[in-house]
Amino acid sequence: MSLAGRIKAANKPGPPEHSVLLRVAATGALAVGIAACAAEGELSVVVAGASIVAVVLGNLFSYRRRARPLPGLKVVLAVVAVVAFWRFYLAISAAHGVTNLAAVEGPLAVLFTWIQVTHSFDVPSRRDLAFSLAGSVTLMAVAAAQALDMTFALYVIAWAVCALVGMTAMWGSISGVGRPRLRTLVVGALTLVVVALACIIALPAPSVSSRLVFPSAIGGDVSIASPAGLEGTASGATFPVHAGSGRVAVGGFLGFAGPLDTAVRGALGRELVFRVRATQPSFWVAETFDNWDGQSWTEVAAKNHPGWREIGGGPPFALSSAGGAQDIQTFYLVQPGPNLVFHAEVASSVWFPAQRLFVDADGNIRSGTSMGSGSIYTVVSSVDNATTAELAEAPAPKLSPIDQARLTELPHPYPRVAALAAKITAHATNTEAKVLALEHWMSIHTRYTTDIPPLPKGADTVDEFLFGDRRGFCEQISTSLAVMLRTLGIPTREATGYVPGSYNPITDLYSVQAKDAHAWVQVWFPGFGWQSFDPTALVATVNPSPAATLGHDAIRALHRVPPVPTVLVAAALALAFFVARRRSQAPATPQAAVSAALERAARRAGLDPAPSESLSGLAARIDAHGPPPAGRPDARAVAAVAEESAFGGRALAGAVADRLVSDARALARRTSRRSPGRRPGQRGSDAASASSNEAPAASRGR
Amino acid sequence: MRPRGGWPRPTKAFGPIAGSIVVLLGWTAVAHNSGSGWVQALGGLLAGFVVAGLVGPSIACARLRVSVESNPGDGTVGRRVAIGVRANGPLRIEPVVPPGPAEVLGPGVGRFAVVPTRRGPLGELTIVVASAAPFGILWWRKRVVVPLVRPLWVAPVAGPPDPGLLAGSTLGAILDRQVPRDARFGEPRGVRPYEAGDPRRLVHWPATAHRGELMVREAERPEAAVPEVWVLLPDDGPAGDLVAERALGTLLALLARSAPVMLATIERGGSCVEPVYSPTDAGRRLARAVANRGSTG
Numbered sequence: 001m002s003l004a005g006r007i008k009a010a011n012k013p014g015p016p017e018h019s020v021l022l023r024v025a026a027t028g029a030l031a032v033g034i035a036a037c038a039a040e041g042e043l044s045v046v047v048a049g050a051s052i053v054a055v056v057l058g059n060l061f062s063y064r065r066r067a068r069p070l071p072g073l074k075v076v077l078a079v080v081a082v083v084a085f086w087r088f089y090l091a092i093s094a095a096h097g098v099t100n101l102a103a104v105e106g107p108l109a110v111l112f113t114w115i116q117v118t119h120s121f122d123v124p125s126r127r128d129l130a131f132s133l134a135g136s137v138t139l140m141a142v143a144a145a146q147a148l149d150m151t152f153a154l155y156v157i158a159w160a161v162c163a164l165v166g167m168t169a170m171w172g173s174i175s176g177v178g179r180p181r182l183r184t185l186v187v188g189a190l191t192l193v194v195v196a197l198a199c200i201i202a203l204p205a206p207s208v209s210s211r212l213v214f215p216s217a218i219g220g221d222v223s224i225a226s227p228a229g230l231e232g233t234a235s236g237a238t239f240p241v242h243a244g245s246g247r248v249a250v251g252g253f254l255g256f257a258g259p260l261d262t263a264v265r266g267a268l269g270r271e272l273v274f275r276v277r278a279t280q281p282s283f284w285v286a287e288t289f290d291n292w293d294g295q296s297w298t299e300v301a302a303k304n305h306p307g308w309r310e311i312g313g314g315p316p317f318a319l320s321s322a323g324g325a326q327d328i329q330t331f332y333l334v335q336p337g338p339n340l341v342f343h344a345e346v347a348s349s350v351w352f353p354a355q356r357l358f359v360d361a362d363g364n365i366r367s368g369t370s371m372g373s374g375s376i377y378t379v380v381s382s383v384d385n386a387t388t389a390e391l392a393e394a395p396a397p398k399l400s401p402i403d404q405a406r407l408t409e410l411p412h413p414y415p416r417v418a419a420l421a422a423k424i425t426a427h428a429t430n431t432e433a434k435v436l437a438l439e440h441w442m443s444i445h446t447r448y449t450t451d452i453p454p455l456p457k458g459a460d461t462v463d464e465f466l467f468g469d470r471r472g473f474c475e476q477i478s479t480s481l482a483v484m485l486r487t488l489g490i491p492t493r494e495a496t497g498y499v500p501g502s503y504n505p506i507t508d509l510y511s512v513q514a515k516d517a518h519a520w521v522q523v524w525f526p527g528f529g530w531q532s533f534d535p536t537a538l539v540a541t542v543n544p545s546p547a548a549t550l551g552h553d554a555i556r557a558l559h560r561v562p563p564v565p566t567v568l569v570a571a572a573l574a575l576a577f578f579v580a581r582r583r584s585q586a587p588a589t590p591q592a593a594v595s596a597a598l599e600r601a602a603r604r605a606g607l608d609p610a611p612s613e614s615l616s617g618l619a620a621r622i623d624a625h626g627p628p629p630a631g632r633p634d635a636r637a638v639a640a641v642a643e644e645s646a647f648g649g650r651a652l653a654g655a656v657a658d659r660l661v662s663d664a665r666a667l668a669r670r671t672s673r674r675s676p677g678r679r680p681g682q683r684g685s686d687a688a689s690a691s692s693n694e695a696p697a698a699s700r701g702r
Numbered sequence: 703m704r705p706r707g708g709w710p711r712p713t714k715a716f717g718p719i720a721g722s723i724v725v726l727l728g729w730t731a732v733a734h735n736s737g738s739g740w741v742q743a744l745g746g747l748l749a750g751f752v753v754a755g756l757v758g759p760s761i762a763c764a765r766l767r768v769s770v771e772s773n774p775g776d777g778t779v780g781r782r783v784a785i786g787v788r789a790n791g792p793l794r795i796e797p798v799v800p801p802g803p804a805e806v807l808g809p810g811v812g813r814f815a816v817v818p819t820r821r822g823p824l825g826e827l828t829i830v831v832a833s834a835a836p837f838g839i840l841w842w843r844k845r846v847v848v849p850l851v852r853p854l855w856v857a858p859v860a861g862p863p864d865p866g867l868l869a870g871s872t873l874g875a876i877l878d879r880q881v882p883r884d885a886r887f888g889e890p891r892g893v894r895p896y897e898a899g900d901p902r903r904l905v906h907w908p909a910t911a912h913r914g915e916l917m918v919r920e921a922e923r924p925e926a927a928v929p930e931v932w933v934l935l936p937d938d939g940p941a942g943d944l945v946a947e948r949a950l951g952t953l954l955a956l957l958a959r960s961a962p963v964m965l966a967t968i969e970r971g972g973s974c975v976e977p978v979y980s981p982t983d984a985g986r987r988l989a990r991a992v993a994n995r996g997s998t999g
Contacts, residue, residue, distance in 0.1 A: 137748065141732075144740035152740050160747055167751065171838040175792030177808045180836075188836045191754040196746035508739025 014125030016066035019173040021180075025166030026123070026132040027059045029159055030116050033139030036155035040146035042109035051113045058120030059132075066124040077118050084114035109142045126173060133166050148275055148332055148507060164188050182580075260289055260297040260496055260519065262475045263455035268515040271335060273498070274342070275509040278329040281500035282344030282383065283532055284512065288362050288522060289494040292483065294411045294460040297494045299364070310358055317350045317357045319365070320382070327383045332509070333375040341365035342497060343379040346529065351378040362493070391432035391525055399491055399524060407491035407524065410483065417462055417480075418487035431490055435523055438484050439535045446470045446477060448536060474519045474536040481535045482521045491524040495532065590657035591646040597664035598622060598635060601671040615639040622671065629670040638663050710763035712756075713832060713841040722752040722839075755839030762835035763842040766793050770827065770850050771811055776986060777824070777856045779943070782815040785827065787848075792835065798845065799828035800856075821943050821989055824854040857985025861947030863955035893917045901976070928977070929956045930964040935993040946988045953984040967991040 017023070031052045038048030091107035116135045123129055140159050144152065168180035168188060276284060289297030311317045327344050341350060346363055353375070358366040399407065424441045425434040446465070450473045455461060462483045465476040472480075478494060485492040496519045501512035522530040587593040599609050602618055605625040609618050619639035628634040641660055645652045652660065712719075726749055733742040772786035782802070787795070788811050795814045796804040802816035816827060827850065832843035893909045896916035909917035933949045935942035956963045962977035969990045978984045 137744070140744055141729075141741055144744045147740040156740070156744060156747065163747075163751065167755070167837040171792075171835055174834065174838045175794075175806055175808060177792045184836050188754055188758075191758065192747055192750035195750035195753045196743065199746035199749045200743055504739065508742065 013069070014127045016124050017126040017129055017173060018066070019126075019169050019178075020063070022126070022129055022166055022169035022173055023059055023063055023123075025162050025169055026129045026136070027056055027120070029133055029136035029162035029166060030055050030120065030139070032155055032159040032162055033136040033143070034113055034116075036143035036147075036152070036159070037109045037113065037139055039155065040143045040152070042106055042142055042146060043113060047110070047113070051117050054117045055120045058117065059123060061121055062123040062128075069122070069124055073122055077122055080118045081115060084111055084118065087111075087114075105142060105145060109139070112138050112142060126170060129166070130170065133163060136163070148509060150504070150507065152507075160189075160192060164192065260287075260475065260494060261295065262297070262461040262479055263295050268450075268517060269513075271514050273333075273335050273337065273512050273514055273516070275332040275334065275507070275511055276329050276342075276501070277332075277509050278344065278500075279327050280383070281503070281510065282327065282329070282381070283495070283518070283520060283534075284329075284331075284342040284344060284498040284500070285363075285495055286338075286340045286342055286497040287364050287495070288530075289496070290362065290407055291409070292411060292479070292486075292494070294462075295455065297479070299360070299362070309360075310356055312356045315351045315353065316380075317352060319347050319349060319357075319359055320363070325383050327381045328378065329381065330376065330378040334373055335514075336372045337375075339367045341367055341377065341379065344381040345383045345532075346381060347379050348382050349380045351380075353377065388432065391528065391531065392430050404491060407493060408486045408489055410486055412460075414460075414462065414483060414487055416467060417484055420466065421484035421487050424484075425488060431523065431525065434488060434490065435481075435485065435533055438481055439533060442477060442481060442535045446472070446480075448473060448477070452476075477536045478519045478521045478534070481533070485521070485523060493522050493530070495520050495522050589646075590652055590661050591642045593661045594638060594642040594664040597661070597668040598639060601635065601664075601668040604668065604671045615643055622667065626671065629666050632663050632666050632670075635664075635667055638667065708845045710760045710842040710844040712760070713843050715756075715840060718840045719756060722756060726752060751837065752839075755837035758836050759832075759834045759840055759842040762791060762833040763793075763831065763844055766791055766831050766833055766844070768793070768795070768829070768831055768846060768848055770848050773850045773852065773854055775852055775855060776982065776989075777818050777854050778985065779818050779821055779856055779859045781859075782817055783854065784813050784815050785850075786811060786813050788812075789831075791833065794832040794834075794841065794843075796830040796832070796843075797827060798830055800824070818854075818856040821856050821858040821946055822938070823989065824856055825850055855986050855989035857989045858943055858946040858950050860954050861944070861949075861951040863951040864948055891920045894920050928962065928964050929960075930966065931956070932966040933988065933991055934968065935991055937993045942993050946991060950984055950988050953978065953988075954981055957981060957984065968994050 034043065034048050034051045034055070037043045038045055043051070088107050088111040091110070092104050112135065116132065116139065119128070119132065119135065123132055136159065140155070143155065164185060165180065168184050171184075172178050172180050287299070289299055291298045311319070326348070329342075329344055331342055341347070341352065341357065343350070343365065347365060350357060350365065352367060354367055421438065425437045428434040428437045447470060449471050452472055455464060461476060462480045465472050465480050466484075482492045482494055496517070498512045498516045499518045501510040501516045503510050518534075518536070520532055520534040520536065522532050525531050587596050595615055598615060598618055601622050602609050605622060607618075607621050607625060616636060616639045619635035622635040638660060641652075641656075642664075644650050645657075726745065729741075729745040729748060733745050767790045769788050770785055771788045774783060777783040785797075787807070789795075789807055789809055791809050792807065794804055794806045796802075797814065797816040800816045800818040800820070802814060805812070805814040807814065818824065826847050828845060828847050830843050830845050832841045834841045893906045894917065895913075896905065896918050900918045904918040906917045906919045931949060931953060933946065935945050953963055953965065957978070957980065962979045963984070964975065965978045965984065965987050966973065966975040967987055967990065968974070970992055974987070974990075976987070978987055
């Protein structure tokens with residue numbers, strides 16, 4: 001066949017599809033896809049609503065005209081499709097060009113919707129409906145690319161149901177079965193779930209975070225006035241007025257203010273602060289502090305700043321050219337936050353929707369204005385996670401004299417702390433060993449709690465913590481480690497930010513809650529730069545597999561399942577299944593019911609019905625076994641009526657049929673079981689003369 | 703006899719499998735590069751559909767059970783024979799031996815047709831059953847041999863009648879007029895006691911009931927000789943079928959003149975010299991006929 005012939009054959013319209021269920025499912029899948037796009041902001045509500053209505057009307061029209069398509073309709077629809085493509089081209093040309101994929105997504109959703117709406121007016125055959133189902137997948141994909149939270153699961157489930165029903169209806173239409181059977185749907189749904197989970201687990205997904213759990217569930221939100229930092233608008237930020245501006249107390253954590261005051265007792269909530277998409281888990285650094293005054297950490301830069309610099313020109317903002325592996329993080333702010341730009345380790349470039357950013361010598365980044373919820377920015381960081389062996393071989397910390405002094409400076413000598421640190425690290429030969437020895441000691445001798453009394457006026461946080469009851473939270477623990485390290489001459493600074501948060505393998509995002517706010521220590525290693533140490537929670541930042549994450553979550557969810565309602569629901573489902581199964585296996589006609597009942601009666605009596613035996617013959621044997629129940633006809637009479645109605649063309653009235661079946665079942669219930677002592681062939685007058693209740697006794701007496 | 707079946711195999715699998723792999727790989731690349739977990743989850747669902755659509759039919763096909771519910775006893779080469787079957791699920795049936803048009807049947811009882819290509823008895827059918835459940839993406843098929851409810855005797859098609867035979871002359875091995883006449887044809891004369899070897903159809907039941915012993919009819923020898931046709935097939939292959947076709951054509955021509963016609967054939971149990979009264983009789987006899995393995999006696 002020539003190419004033209006093949007094309008013509010491929011485009012030959014198929015036979016009209018009569019399955020209403022398939023059409024409804026395809027329409028539903030499209031509607032869900034359009035709604036999902038609208039929910040994720042790809043389509044306006046008006047466009048989405050109009051599109052859904054148009055899709056429904058189009059499919060209705062297609063169904064009515066499936067056998068008689070309108071002449072010239074395809075031409076009109078083709079013109080509309082060309083117009084849609086032209087509008088798409090104009091939209092992306094007017095935006096950022098086709099090189100920016102993010103700018104294409106919106107017009108792409110509109111284009112897909114237009115195509116599907118257009119196509120819905122010409123779906124006469126099964127193949128066209130299959131295309132509609134496939135089109136709904138593209139719409140869902142466009143929406144899924146923008147979905148950030150689990151509410152999108154509702155759309156996915158709705159779409160999956162529509163697609164499942166549509167696909168099984170398609171097979172029903174092919175095979176002529178009609179509506180799909182419930183079992184097919186259930187098996188299909190289970191297959192989908194299992195394979196989808198397996199794929200999510202097995203596919204090379206962007207990786208996941210460590211699971212850091214902090215027992216810091218304290219309610220309340222302490223707000224403080226805007227401390228040091230930048231303020232103003234993106235176009236007119238004034239510098240440097242404050243170290244942070246906007247809302248600095250997020251979920252009760254006060255570490256994003258100018259100073260980190262360890263005397264203040266904050267309260268951490270569980271509200272979602274932001275989500276992060278990252279290639280690997282990290283501490284999300286907000287600020288680092290280098291100046292310790294016995295109670296608060298501050299930035300030297302804030303009071304004696306030589307190097308705050310303003311970076312203009314719009315995104316991307318190039319910050320540093322640090323070595324190490326690149327790690328890209330995208331932050332999706334859920335809560336209004338401070339003007340701090342979070343990042344992992346050392347930020348090298350920032351894609352931030354503003355015209356200017358401010359960076360200090362320690363790598364802290366400020367935006368020109370505070371950020372509201374919905375803000376999105378991306379940071380490219382250089383992550384140099386040195387191994388323990390590498391750190392052990394690192395030479396002793398050497399910095400410029402100014403930095404060495406700044407980063408080991410203490411407000412007073414701390415003799416007891418120094419003696420303790422020296423004692424703990426007596427056998428440590430290098431910086432890394434000293435840090436680990438101190439961490440180990442703190443993990444044994446300190447206890448984490450947020451329920452600690454206020455710091456007495458004039459007291460030193462570290463002295464109070466190490467030589468008091470040694471109870472505190474991340475600020476006290478990390479500060480104590482930092483001070484002990486400084487007494488040993490090791491350059492150290494305090495960092496605040498968030499731990500990675502919980503990873504959601506479905507959304508591929510780290511969900512960072514207010515309770516994930518944290519403070520930890522950074523130690524300088526020549527050749528490796530600042531390395532983070534978290535004495536508060538000795539949890540390695542190792543990537544758990546998605547399978548382990550899902551398994552962990554599943555087990556946790558199972559623990560939360562209330563047993564009694566679950567058992568009740570399971571019992572109800574089992575009962576429903578049992579009833580449905582009984583109904584599906586129930587005899588279709590009264591005659592079949594009578595036959596089944598008489599066979600049951602025969603088996604109870606120990607009479608094996610032969611395959612070739614007629615119902616009357618079997619009934620005769622049953623009657624010979626014993627008399628019928630009182631007030632009931634014998635088996636032969638029941639069988640005669642059943643046979644006459646089944647084969648004689650004599651219809652049974654409803655009441656008569658019910659009575660017949662009732663009689664047969666009564667026979668089945670009352671027929672006595674075969675007595676163990678009965679000899680073969682011993683059924684006859686003596687057995688028949690005994691009543692069903694007397695038969696066992698008669699047998700025993702024989 | 704129980705149905706015998708093979709392992710399911712996919713039919714025209716390259717397109718669906720290659721298409722599915724391309725779609726899933728593309729989807730994986732997009733999902734991984736976009737970094738969107740929901741795209742990935744959706745891809746997982748898509749993979750679920752693909753896996754269920756590609757692999758599910760193999761299970762459905764393996765679970766398919768087909769049995770013949772009804773079939774006629776007679777058939778003719780080249781003519782459709784309707785076969786009633788019972789299946790435990792929707793399926794497509796494609797008869798292989800003998801061939802026939804493919805039919806899509808639902809669960810329960812259905813019918814399909816076979817077109818016998820060879821003369822002779824048929825005790826079982828070789829069919830290909832296929833299923834694309836649950837989504838109709840890919841067909842998996844398996845070959846099964848299902849026994850018929852009763853043997854299907856396939857008669858040859860009527861070939862051109864032999865002019866020489868119709869003119870009354872012998873035709874080689876096909877016709878031999880030197881065999882003794884049978885006294886079972888002609889005018890009824892009375893009844894006599896049954897003797898070993900008497901055909902069953904000569905039993906006269908009223909007389910048997912009256913006498914209390916088996917009685918058979920007796921007839922006067924006819925005036926005109928009953929045409930006799932001896933069919934000796936050279937083999938059970940196409941050459942034998944060709945001879946059978948010519949014999950049937952000749953028999954039909956003879957029956958059109960006067961019935962019965964004495965037909966001598968060799969069957970599996972030995973030689974059979976019996977009259978045929980109708981085209982159906984003739985077809986059945988020729989369907990049973992086999993090649994002469996021994997002496998032509």
